[in-house]
Amino acid sequence: MKKNVFMIVAVPLMAVILIVIIVLKATGNLETNSGIRIGFVGSSTFHKYEASYAKISGKFSHGLTPSKDATKLHCEIKTSSGELNIEIVNRSTKETILTKTVSGNEEFDVPADGKVTVRLTTNGHTGSYKFTY
Numbered sequence: 846m847k848k849n850v851f852m853i854v855a856v857p858l859m860a861v862i863l864i865v866i867i868v869l870k871a872t873g874n875l876e877t878n879s880g881i882r883i884g885f886v887g888s889s890t891f892h893k894y895e896a897s898y899a900k901i902s903g904k905f906s907h908g909l910t911p912s913k914d915a916t917k918l919h920c921e922i923k924t925s926s927g928e929l930n931i932e933i934v935n936r937s938t939k940e941t942i943l944t945k946t947v948s949g950n951e952e953f954d955v956p957a958d959g960k961v962t963v964r965l966t967t968n969g970h971t972g973s974y975k976f977t978y
Contacts (some may be wrong), residue, residue, distance in 0.1 A: 878905045880967075894963055897973035900927075906964040908936060909978045917954040918961060918978045922947040927970035936960040 880903010887896025892915075894907040909918065922929055924947060933943040933955055943955050963976050 893977050895975035904966045908962050911978050918957045921952045921975040923972040925971040929970045930966045932964040934962045
């Protein structure tokens with residue numbers, strides 16, 4: 846009897862969790878990270894994505910939502926070594942707004958309209974990044 850109750854509860858619950866993960870991934874609301882982070886200290890919210898680190902390698906992404914009346918995404922990259930590849934994509938149109946490789950210290954604004962996904966790739970970057978929207 847207990848095994849049947851477990852199956853009645855567990856199977857639908859696992860299905861719901863799987864559906865939620867698929868929906869979050871499809872809408873760009875699920876942060877994905879696959880790589881190595883050494884000495885990493887970071888935070889992320891709906892309007893900010895930032896970190897400083899001794900070294901990162903791999904692929905990382907985070908979805909950002911504009912704060913009230915925001916029309917641009919502010920980007921700050923600091924580099925001690927390596928390169929950081931940045932791709933910013935509009936989540937509703939899937940249009941790439943920016944593709945850029947940063948190997949120094951840069952601060953710039955990107956015109957944006959609506960929710961975006963910030964994708965970062967690197968084979969070894971030391972420094973920090975900050976994206977505020």
